[in-house]
Amino acid sequence: xxxxxxxxxxxxxxxxxxxxxxxxxxxxxxxxxxxxxxxxxxxxxxxxxxxxxxxxxxxxxxxxxxxxxxxxxxxxxxxxxxxxxxxxxxxxxxxxxxxxxxxxxxxxxxxxxxxxxxxxxxxxxxxxxxxxxxxxxxxxxxxxxxxxxxxxxxxxxxxxxxxxxxxxxxxxxxxxxxxxxxxxxxxxxxxxxxxxxxxxxxxxxxxxxxxxxxxxxxxxxxxxxxxxxxxxxxxxxxxxxxxxxxx
Amino acid sequence: xxxxxxxxxxxxxxxxxxxxxxxxxxxxxxxxxxxxxxxxxxxxxxxxxxxxxxxxxxxxxxxxxxxxxxxxxxxxxxxxxxxxxxxxxxxxxxxxxxxxxxxxxxxxxxxxxxxxxxxxxxxxxxxxxxxxxxxxxxxxxxxxxxxxxxxxxxxxxxxxxxxxxxxxxxxxxxxxxxxxxxxxxxxxxxxxxxxxxxxxxxxxxxxxxxxxxxxxxxxxxxxxxxxxxxxxxxxxxxxxxxxxxxxxxxxxxxxxxxxxxxxxxxxxxxxxxxxxxxxxxxxxxxxxxxxxxxxxxxxxxxxxxxxxxxxxxxxxxxxxxxxxxxxxxxxxxxxxxxxxxxxxxxxxxxxxxxxxxxxxxxxxxxxxxxxxxxxxxxxxxxxxxxxxxxxxxxxxxxxxxxxxxxxxxxxxxxxxxxxxxxxxxxxxxxxxxxxxxxxxxxxxxxxxxxxxxxxxxxxxxxxxxxxxxxxxxxxxxxxxxxxxxxxxxxxxxxxxxxxxxxxxxxxxxxxxxxxxxxxxxx
Numbered sequence: 001x002x003x004x005x006x007x008x009x010x011x012x013x014x015x016x017x018x019x020x021x022x023x024x025x026x027x028x029x030x031x032x033x034x035x036x037x038x039x040x041x042x043x044x045x046x047x048x049x050x051x052x053x054x055x056x057x058x059x060x061x062x063x064x065x066x067x068x069x070x071x072x073x074x075x076x077x078x079x080x081x082x083x084x085x086x087x088x089x090x091x092x093x094x095x096x097x098x099x100x101x102x103x104x105x106x107x108x109x110x111x112x113x114x115x116x117x118x119x120x121x122x123x124x125x126x127x128x129x130x131x132x133x134x135x136x137x138x139x140x141x142x143x144x145x146x147x148x149x150x151x152x153x154x155x156x157x158x159x160x161x162x163x164x165x166x167x168x169x170x171x172x173x174x175x176x177x178x179x180x181x182x183x184x185x186x187x188x189x190x191x192x193x194x195x196x197x198x199x200x201x202x203x204x205x206x207x208x209x210x211x212x213x214x215x216x217x218x219x220x221x222x223x224x225x226x227x228x229x230x231x232x233x234x235x236x237x238x239x240x241x242x243x244x245x246x247x
Numbered sequence: 248x249x250x251x252x253x254x255x256x257x258x259x260x261x262x263x264x265x266x267x268x269x270x271x272x273x274x275x276x277x278x279x280x281x282x283x284x285x286x287x288x289x290x291x292x293x294x295x296x297x298x299x300x301x302x303x304x305x306x307x308x309x310x311x312x313x314x315x316x317x318x319x320x321x322x323x324x325x326x327x328x329x330x331x332x333x334x335x336x337x338x339x340x341x342x343x344x345x346x347x348x349x350x351x352x353x354x355x356x357x358x359x360x361x362x363x364x365x366x367x368x369x370x371x372x373x374x375x376x377x378x379x380x381x382x383x384x385x386x387x388x389x390x391x392x393x394x395x396x397x398x399x400x401x402x403x404x405x406x407x408x409x410x411x412x413x414x415x416x417x418x419x420x421x422x423x424x425x426x427x428x429x430x431x432x433x434x435x436x437x438x439x440x441x442x443x444x445x446x447x448x449x450x451x452x453x454x455x456x457x458x459x460x461x462x463x464x465x466x467x468x469x470x471x472x473x474x475x476x477x478x479x480x481x482x483x484x485x486x487x488x489x490x491x492x493x494x495x496x497x498x499x500x501x502x503x504x505x506x507x508x509x510x511x512x513x514x515x516x517x518x519x520x521x522x523x524x525x526x527x528x529x530x531x532x533x534x535x536x537x538x539x540x541x542x543x544x545x546x547x548x549x550x551x552x553x554x555x556x557x558x559x560x561x562x563x564x565x566x567x568x569x570x571x572x573x574x575x576x577x578x579x580x581x582x583x584x585x586x587x588x589x590x591x592x593x594x595x596x597x598x599x600x601x602x603x604x605x606x607x608x609x610x611x612x613x614x615x616x617x618x619x620x621x622x623x624x625x626x627x628x629x630x631x632x633x634x635x636x637x638x639x640x641x642x643x644x645x646x647x648x649x650x651x652x653x654x655x656x657x658x659x660x661x662x663x664x665x666x667x668x669x670x671x672x673x674x675x676x677x678x679x680x681x682x683x684x685x686x687x688x689x690x691x692x693x694x695x696x697x698x699x700x701x702x703x704x705x706x707x708x709x710x711x712x713x714x715x716x717x718x719x720x721x722x723x724x725x726x727x728x729x730x731x732x733x734x735x736x737x738x739x740x741x742x743x744x745x746x747x748x749x750x751x752x753x754x755x756x757x758x759x760x761x762x763x764x765x766x767x768x769x
Contacts, residue, residue: 048338068512075340086332090268102261103339103346111260147335 001026001059002155002185003047008056010042017042018053019209029181031200031217032189033238039209040189041083044157047187048080061154076105079153083160083189085144089133093124093143096132100147118146121176123169137164145173149180156186162195174199197221197234205241212245258349265353271319275361281311282365290369294637295376296581297383298457300369304386305393305447308365310422312390313397316358318418320401323354328409337489342515344486351402351485355395362394363387379564379581383457385467389447389474396474397421399481406488441540444548445473445533453546455637458581459614463543463558465550473533480526486519546616566611574598575609582612582637589640592668593633595707596675599744603751605682607633607675615639626678633675640671669709676700682759694728694735695763699751701736706744711736728765735765742769 003025010018018039032040045051046058049065061077063070087096097118101111119128122142127135132143141164148156158177162170177199180186190196196203197217205213205220213220217234224236227243255263286308293299324347327333336346370382401417443449447470456462536550543549544559568577569590574597576590593610600606608630615622615638624635680696692700701711739747750769757763 045334048334050334050337068515072340075338078338080335080338082334084331086327086330086335088268088326088330088332090270091264095264095268099261099264100335100339102257102264103336103341105257105340108255108257108260 002061003187004057004059006057008043008046008058009054010039010046010051011054016209018046020056021206021209021211022056023204023211023214025185025187025202027181027183027185028201029177029186029188029199031196031203032187032206033191033193033196033203034206035191035242038206040206041159042209043206044080044159044187044189045082047155048078048082048157049075050080074155076151077154078104079148079151079156079158081144081148081158081161085140087132087140087143089131091132092129093119093132093135093146094128096143097147097150101150104151106151114150114152118150121149122146123172138166138169141165142169145176149176154184156180156184157189158186159189160191161188162190162192170195193234193238194232197232205238205245207242207245210245213241258345261346261349262352262356265349266356269353269357270322271354271357271361274315274319278311278315278361282308282368285311286365287369287372290372293451294454294582295373295378295584296454296456296458296637297373297377297380298462299452299454300373300377301383301386302451302456303369304366304390306449306451308362308369309390309393309447312358312362312365312394314418314422316394316397317401317404317421318414319358320351320354320398321405321417322414323350324402324405325409325411325413326350326405328406329411343489344515344519347402347406347485347488348482351399351482354402355398358394358398359391362390366390376584377581378583379579380457383462385462385464389467389470392471392474392478393447396478396481399478403481403484406485441548442534442537444540445470445537447474453615453638455579455581455615456546458562458579458637460545460561461558463547463549463554465553466540466548468553469533469536469540469550473530473537476526476529476531476533478526479529480523483519483522483524483526486515486522490516542619544617544619545614561614574601574607576611577609578612579637582640585640588668589635589671592671593675595709596672596703599703599706599747600676600679600751603679603748603755605631605755606679607631609633610635610675612637612640624674624678626675633678635671635674639674665710669704669711672704672707672709673700676703680759693761694732694765695758695768696761698732698735698765698768699739699758701732702739702747705736705740706747731765735768739768 001024003023005021005023008018008021009016021039021043032043034040042051046053047060049060049071052066058065060074063074065071065074088099091099094115097115098111101114102108106114119125122145124139124142124146127139132140135143141161145158145161148158162173165173174195177186177188181199181201188195188200200217203213203215203217203220204211213223220237220241221233222237223240224230224233224238227236227240229239229243230236286303289307290300290303293303327336336343339346366387374382401414401421404417405413444466452462536552539552540548540550564580566577567580567583567586568575569586571590571594574590574594576586576593578586578589589610589612597607597610605626607626610633613622613634613636615636621638622634622636624633624639626633677692677700680692680700704711739750742750746769751758754763754767
């Protein structure tokens with residue numbers, strides 16, 4: 001298993017952002033759904049080793065991230081796209097991705113080729129030498145995805161990856177997710193249920209810091225039978241589970 | 248594989264990126280303008296002698312560079328906070344130290360390159376004008392250490408207090424308290440001890456500093472150690488950044504143990520703490536040594552623990568002398584640019600008094616400080632020789648001939664060649680008429696001596712200063728006697744040279760003794 005979480009808690013003051021989450025994940029694309037404030041971003045930050053849990057056990061890629069050497073090894077094999085992507089406006093697309101390839105301690109000789117591949121995978125070849133300050137929001141999101149996948153990660157964490165992408169790019173991105181999920185564990189946090197339906201083999205729904213549903217997208221769709229809120233079957237399932245969790 | 252195709256190591260690639268995308272180049276034109284208008288023009292006000300010219304590096308250039316360096320470094324250091332990439336970079340395996348170190352190095356490289364380029368311009372200009380000596384390196388080391396420490400201070404402020412206002416605040420903060428305030432507040436007084444010597448900037452040295460005696464490197468070593476220690480300690484603090492951030496996010500000191508097991512491991516933290524300790528120790532040692540500083544015999548400072556007696560020895564040199572068979576003038580080769588002017592100024596008055604008792608057979612330039620005392624012009628030795636100093640030539644009389652005298656304009660002295668020549672001639676005649684061997688400038692002439700001096704100056708082709716001006720210089724004649732002094736001077740100057748010479752031969756002893764009245768002057 002690439003991800004093993006056991007009773008993970010994380011609090012900010014009195015607010016329990018993550019409240020007793022346990023799960024085991026292998027290769028594949030795993031969707032994390034939930035309303036704003038459900039704890040999705042905090043969970044992904046914990047998985048990215050950017051935020052230590054307040055309590056609970058965590059193993060990533062068969063390593064304990066509390067140990068510095070293991071944590072460093074995990075980070076070498078990790079790709080992470082945060083919800084709010086910070087970037088350096090004076091860097092070009094290639095330079096920004098190269099910078100993160102270097103931070104991920106990729107072999108120096110492999111960096112140029114890996115950067116070129118990542119740029120092509122997000123369809124930014126024409127903008128490779130453009131400064132980031134000149135790019136649109138959707139293009140910046142693709143730059144963020146490119147830096148996350150430049151090291152060909154075994155664990156890829158994407159927080160709202162399709163925000164700002166146009167429909168054509170979203171279709172391409174879902175295809176990319178499916179191909180990455182063939183060998184790696186891809187965790188996609190989103191509030192767009194259609195992304196989950198199209199790309200994920202498994203989905204968890206969070207509410208109030210807890211996982212209130214876990215199953216396949218079809219399972220979630222099935223929960224929506226008889227529920228009236230939502231335009232699509234998956235949305236109705238999402239709404240039904242949330243309503244049940246809140247009641 | 249050819250040399251060109253060998254891939255750069257990761258650190259070099261990261262440094263190249265940081266260097267390429269640094270903010271410093273955008274500010275270089277402004278920095279160059281400030282450098283020209285302050286540093287370079289101030290240096291032009293000094294004679295073309297290496298040590299005084301190099302003194303503008305710590306006294307002017309470093310202050311200008313510090314404001315820019317602090318602000319730009321704070322801008323670079325605050326980048327992750329301003330651009331909200333903290334989470335993104337925290338999820339990478341590269342140690343924060345290495346990551347921040349590359350950003351700091353990129354900024355520091357630019358600033359040091361700019362600084363060294365400025366030094367090169369200053370030194371090339373000096374090399375084209377100087378007639379002796381070579382470029383002193385210690386001011387460059389002190390300046391580079393100053394730029395480095397200010398850069399590290401600014402960067403650390405940026406890392407810990409990221410925000411768009413951090414950079415301007417640091418720039419102002421560095422400029423005002425660190426440079427101006429530090430220097431002024433710790434100026435060497437009885438109450439402050441000698442700790443102000445740790446400040447790299449200070450008062451300009453004598454114009455012949457480093458000419459007759461070596462400039463001891465004691466103070467420079469002290470300053471480099473002090474600033475280097477601060478820089479090393481702050482660099483160590485940067486190594487603790489991830490741990491300190493986790494400490495704040497993990498909920499206070501109770502989580503200290505968790506932090507040390509997380510962060511980047513105990514080894515990284517141990518090295519960081521060691522660097523902080525070493526840096527603090529170095530700075531503290533320099534601070535303690537500054538308290539032991541004492542003035543040396545040639546106008547500088549020495550630190551007993553660092554001092555080498557070899558630097559107290561005079562620099563062996565052969566003076567440049569005029570080749571005329573009569574009155575010979577000799578100067579240090581560093582000041583050979585004014586040899587002809589000095590000879591041209593002194594020859595006419597020397598001819599007026601030649602052969603009289605105590606009249607100098609020649610003139611020679613000597614060090615302006617000796618045995619811990621200022622040396623004044625005077626006549627001494629057998630045969631008598633008129634001693635003068637470069638400080639005497641350049642400062643007391645208002646200018647170094649041919650050198651822009653911007654630094655003297657504030658003193659109210661008009662820097663023109665005629666005024667300089669008359670003042671210099673007057674210095675020789677003062678010494679001759681008083682008859683004392685030294686400290687001519689401290690003994691005022693009486694009315695008769697003043698009248699004779701004015702007459703000799705007139706006879707030598709110079710225009711004596713007006714009586715009121717002379718009174719301010721020599722002090723003694725009262726306003727009531729100034730007209731009488733002028734009248735006696737005109738009478739005496741109107742005599743044939745042989746008559747003046749004969750009268751002086753007869754009455755010189757009485758004139759020096761102050762027993763001659765204006766009425767007795769023919």
